[in-house]
Amino acid sequence: MFRNLSSQLAAAAAGGNGEKKSMSPTLRSDIYTAVDKTKSWLAGNGKGGSGQAGDGVSYANILSIVQKHFPDAKLGLEGVGQTESEVSVVVSGVTNMVLEMSKWEAMAGGMAMRTWTDALVNAYGMIPGEPGQGPDGRRKESLARGITRGINNTDVGLMTKDFTAKIQIISSLKSLSSRLFGAGSEEARRTEAAFSSKFI
Numbered sequence: 646m647f648r649n650l651s652s653q654l655a656a657a658a659a660g661g662n663g664e665k666k667s668m669s670p671t672l673r674s675d676i677y678t679a680v681d682k683t684k685s686w687l688a689g690n691g692k693g694g695s696g697q698a699g700d701g702v703s704y705a706n707i708l709s710i711v712q713k714h715f716p717d718a719k720l721g722l723e724g725v726g727q728t729e730s731e732v733s734v735v736v737s738g739v740t741n742m743v744l745e746m747s748k749w750e751a752m753a754g755g756m757a758m759r760t761w762t763d764a765l766v767n768a769y770g771m772i773p774g775e776p777g778q779g780p781d782g783r784r785k786e787s788l789a790r791g792i793t794r795g796i797n798n799t800d801v802g803l804m805t806k807d808f809t810a811k812i813q814i815i816s817s818l819k820s821l822s823s824r825l826f827g828a829g830s831e832e833a834r835r836t837e838a839a840f841s842s843k844f845i
Contacts, residue, residue, distance in 0.1 A: 667749070668746065668748075668749035669714060672714060672742065672745065673750075673753070673757075675713060675714065676739070677760075679707055679710045679738075680739065680761050683735055683736070683764065683765075684764040684768045685768075686698055686706075686768075687768035687769065688768040688771040689772065689784075698731050698787075698788060698791070699726060699732075699787070704731040707735050711739060711741075714741075714742055715741055720734045728784065728787040728791060729788075729794065730791070732787070732794075732795060735795065736765070736791065736792050736796060737795040737796070737798040739761060740761065740796060740799045743761055743814075744804045745803045747804055747807075747810055747811075751811075752813075754805055754810055754814065755809075755810040755813035755817075756813075758817045759813070759817045761817075762821045765821065766821065768788075769788055769789065769792070769825055789825045789826060789832075792821070793825070797840070797843060801843060801844055804844075814844075815840075818844060819837050821840075822836035822837050822840065
């Protein structure tokens, strides 16, 4: 299922990429709107009717923003209502938007990536409980897996070639796993290795 999802997202990114000659005029504002909406949605605080990941409906609000820039990005029917799947698609889509911006405005893309990874970590931290313990803990685990899976499903071909901005983006993404799982944890080491092989 996730291999298929990854292929869909990569195809979506590649499909829109070949014809673009300049950055979409709404990309920057859409990124920050999507970041804010995703943070509330992941935290599940319900503010502004944001719902929460895994409820089967509220992800569409964010996915519609992603689809303005990557029209083929979608969540298969088998993933609807599954927290990890919904989070993966949303995180991958928003990350692709940031990578796309970095291609046109390298340093702005680097700063946006930092804002995005901070938002993911902050949303994760707002959920009570310890990972794996009780309903909140299981939710936290699903969110963390969805976030890392979403990052792994992004299209690195969209990333800027500017060395400084590229290093900033990669650093933000690589630090994400240790910020979610705890520095030095087995899960953090495994996901950092996966991110390194993908982004470097």
